[in-house]
Amino acid sequence: MVRAAMRKEPPFLLGQQRPRLRVRFWEYFTPGLVSALARAIEAGDGGGVRWFSGEGRTPAGERVGFEWRKGDPGVSFSPGRSRAPEAGGILFEGRIDYWTANLLRNFPVFHLRSKLRLPGGRWADERRV
Amino acid sequence: MHPPRPLKCPDCFARVPSPSRGGEARCPHCRRAFRPVLAVPGFRWTQDGRRFSVLSARNPDVRPLKHVFVFENFLHPEVLRLRRRFRLDRLVAPFAREGEFARQRALRHWVSSAWTSGLPSVRAPARVHTLHAGEMFRHASTRGCQYFCTYKAYAMVEFAAALGWNARLVSAGGHMMSELWSNERGKWVFFDSLFNLHVEKEGLPLSCLEIQREYRKNGGRDVEYRWGRRRTLLPADGHEFVHLLPAQFAWFVVWTNANFFDEPNEKGQAFSRLLFRDRHNRRLRWTDASGEGDRYATLPSTRETSDPADIDFPLNVAEILLAAAPGGVRLGLETRTPGLKRLLVRVDGGPWRVFDAGGTIPLKQGRTAIRARSENQAGVRGPESEVVIEER
Numbered sequence: 001m002v003r004a005a006m007r008k009e010p011p012f013l014l015g016q017q018r019p020r021l022r023v024r025f026w027e028y029f030t031p032g033l034v035s036a037l038a039r040a041i042e043a044g045d046g047g048g049v050r051w052f053s054g055e056g057r058t059p060a061g062e063r064v065g066f067e068w069r070k071g072d073p074g075v076s077f078s079p080g081r082s083r084a085p086e087a088g089g090i091l092f093e094g095r096i097d098y099w100t101a102n103l104l105r106n107f108p109v110f111h112l113r114s115k116l117r118l119p120g121g122r123w124a125d126e127r128r129v
Numbered sequence: 130m131h132p133p134r135p136l137k138c139p140d141c142f143a144r145v146p147s148p149s150r151g152g153e154a155r156c157p158h159c160r161r162a163f164r165p166v167l168a169v170p171g172f173r174w175t176q177d178g179r180r181f182s183v184l185s186a187r188n189p190d191v192r193p194l195k196h197v198f199v200f201e202n203f204l205h206p207e208v209l210r211l212r213r214r215f216r217l218d219r220l221v222a223p224f225a226r227e228g229e230f231a232r233q234r235a236l237r238h239w240v241s242s243a244w245t246s247g248l249p250s251v252r253a254p255a256r257v258h259t260l261h262a263g264e265m266f267r268h269a270s271t272r273g274c275q276y277f278c279t280y281k282a283y284a285m286v287e288f289a290a291a292l293g294w295n296a297r298l299v300s301a302g303g304h305m306m307s308e309l310w311s312n313e314r315g316k317w318v319f320f321d322s323l324f325n326l327h328v329e330k331e332g333l334p335l336s337c338l339e340i341q342r343e344y345r346k347n348g349g350r351d352v353e354y355r356w357g358r359r360r361t362l363l364p365a366d367g368h369e370f371v372h373l374l375p376a377q378f379a380w381f382v383v384w385t386n387a388n389f390f391d392e393p394n395e396k397g398q399a400f401s402r403l404l405f406r407d408r409h410n411r412r413l414r415w416t417d418a419s420g421e422g423d424r425y426a427t428l429p430s431t432r433e434t435s436d437p438a439d440i441d442f443p444l445n446v447a448e449i450l451l452a453a454a455p456g457g458v459r460l461g462l463e464t465r466t467p468g469l470k471r472l473l474v475r476v477d478g479g480p481w482r483v484f485d486a487g488g489t490i491p492l493k494q495g496r497t498a499i500r501a502r503s504e505n506q507a508g509v510r511g512p513e514s515e516v517v518i519e520e521r
Contacts, residue, residue, distance in 0.1 A: 014270035045361065
């Protein structure tokens with residue numbers, strides 16, 4: 001079910017309420033950010049989300065699955081194994097409305113969507129301007 | 130370093146030369162003579178045989194800004210409509226007891242959740258910078274349109290104005306954010322309404338300039354990223370954005386116009402910006418991934434400053450100006466309050482009263498605390514100023 005649900009990400013309109021939300025995100029993530037997301041939901045800032053599961057790739061390149069349920073002390077990480085079809089996807093379950101869907105999609109892990117890249121930047125050499 | 134606080138006329142606020150040996154000064158502008166009482170701790174004077182001194186003072190120095198900033202008109206019909214239509218008061222009300230900063234975070238949280246970030250050209254033929262927050266929300270909520278950081282920042286500034294808060298856009302490294310003036314903290318606070326976060330150090334929210342200083346000092350080791358209404362701590366190594374912040378804040382530009390309803394930006398980059406450039410970044414230039422450089426710094430409408438006070442200046446403040454008078458002190462108030470409605474004064478534990486220019490405040494035996502603050506047209510009150518005078 002997770003595999004099928006993550007293939008497509010339909011738009012969410014005001015007034016809609018769904019039991020599931022799938023979000024594609026930038027393939028690389030850090031477990032710390034996913035843990036922060038769980039803490040935020042637990043603190044009441046994540047709408048009606050009760051469970052999420054997904055998989056990402058750490059900056060070192062390792063595929064890591066993760067899962068969290070409301071009330072859990074933390075996110076459980078499973079290196080190399082997950083129910084997600086590929087790295088860079090997450091599935092939320094709960095009572096998800098328009099506001100919650102946007103909030104989750106904009107969370108720092110997930111906002112970097114396939115068609116949006118944060119412009120990379122670097123210091124140029126010490127050139128006088 | 131700021132120059133020493135100038136002596137000002139309590140009636141017309143003009144700068145006044147030092148008083149004569151008798152302690153009397155004459156305003157070169159309004160020609161009125163007065164005996165200045167400097168609102169600095171330790172200042173002493175004698176009046177009618179009674180001896181007074183300033184015990185303590187929390188009093189901003191309101192100076193003319195070198196660079197003009199324009200904020201939204203709180204009484205603009207569209208601004209008032211935003212407040213009503215989106216029931217913004219109800220939105221932030223649950224956080225009233227936690228203070229203004231909590232209400233501002235609640236607004237940012239809501240703006241972040243108002244639509245999904247994305248390229249508007251993907252799903253909507255929107256022209257950049259021409260859509261107001263209400264229209265964006267309508268497109269997003271009924272057609273699934275997406276808008277990226279620039280739009281989020283615009284929306285944040287417009288919604289903030291609807292609640293009577295002063296906000297402005299900040300661009301850094303290809304990312305658009307905002308700063309809100311915090312009356313509660315008496316400072317500008319960086320807000321990212323796309324990522325729904327702000328930056329703190331030791332529990333205090335930072336401005337862009339302060340963030341820049343932290344990165345210069347030690348690479349931002351002491352700062353924390355806080356997400357959402359409840360300030361959830363984000364890990365410092367968590368995201369590309371975090372890694373980019375040092376470069377992003379190496380230089381940034383503050384937009385000097387925030388009156389998007391009064392003066393819609395229909396031609397894209399029409400607004401002027403202020404770039405902070407000092408010895409740390411004067412030799413550096415920004416390049417984005419495409420190799421393009423100085424996206425904002427080289428635009429003709431970008432001015433530069435090396436004075437932090439030009440950017441992190443206080444707002445909604447009232448400076449207490451005093452002159453000795455029979456039985457007490459004559460009070461003048463100078464303010465920098467966009468959309469000023471009125472000035473308020475409170476003596477000791479009494480009620481806040483509307484400031485009456487030229488009035489005298491009697492000084493009793495012991496201590497007298499004079500407090501002042503401004504209120505804007507949206508009913509938002511600025512930080513309190515206070516001068517405590519003691520009869521010696």
